[in-house]
Amino acid sequence: MLKSVVAFLLLFCVVLGAIPALAQVYTVDYFGYGWEQASGPLKAAGDELIITCVADAIDPAFGVDLGTEEVTLYIHGLISNGPVDGGGYTIVNYSGGVMDIFEDPSMNADWGINPPNAVSPTTFTEGSLFFSGAFTSFTMYYDASGAYGSFEGNLDGVGGSIIDQGCSNCVYTWGGAFTTAAGAQIPAGYDLQIDGVFEIDSAVETETTSWGSVKALFN
Numbered sequence: 001m002l003k004s005v006v007a008f009l010l011l012f013c014v015v016l017g018a019i020p021a022l023a024q025v026y027t028v029d030y031f032g033y034g035w036e037q038a039s040g041p042l043k044a045a046g047d048e049l050i051i052t053c054v055a056d057a058i059d060p061a062f063g064v065d066l067g068t069e070e071v072t073l074y075i076h077g078l079i080s081n082g083p084v085d086g087g088g089y090t091i092v093n094y095s096g097g098v099m100d101i102f103e104d105p106s107m108n109a110d111w112g113i114n115p116p117n118a119v120s121p122t123t124f125t126e127g128s129l130f131f132s133g134a135f136t137s138f139t140m141y142y143d144a145s146g147a148y149g150s151f152e153g154n155l156d157g158v159g160g161s162i163i164d165q166g167c168s169n170c171v172y173t174w175g176g177a178f179t180t181a182a183g184a185q186i187p188a189g190y191d192l193q194i195d196g197v198f199e200i201d202s203a204v205e206t207e208t209t210s211w212g213s214v215k216a217l218f219n
Contacts (some may be wrong), residue, residue: 101198
């Protein structure tokens, strides 16, 4: 369901025109759950968004066997700048934020309930550091009902075993779709169900591309 939502909601995310054309693309597909560390309403200004995910597919180029080790994502430090009316949908930009990805043979990732708890986020931060990146931008787009939406972010790579692996001047992006607790089966205490892809691309010169090409990144 989430991946089908993306094609519709990305209409809100990107303006047609000149965007970076990408060469070789390496991907990590993931799913997980997120929550906001605040007592106020979801996406209010000042809220911290925290997300924990598990990879369900990974590019063979990384040499990771998901049958014997897990790849987990821990996204934290994203601070909401508050909701903005986009005309039929809501835009929320976030400041700061870090994504840490770990490779771990223990295979024990567990969301539990009512995070933070005894297993989340701790079981998503074990093992060796696969990637660490600082967000340079992160935006969420909610549909009018607030039940689902899409997100996109860009990162500067700062550490991990895959930094600059397979490409030079690597570009790191993170995007996908989400549903809120009202529109999905979500463990108690979590606000969002997340599904998407982390991409590592070789940067080339900017050129104009079609909207269909952008949507194809998430199909």
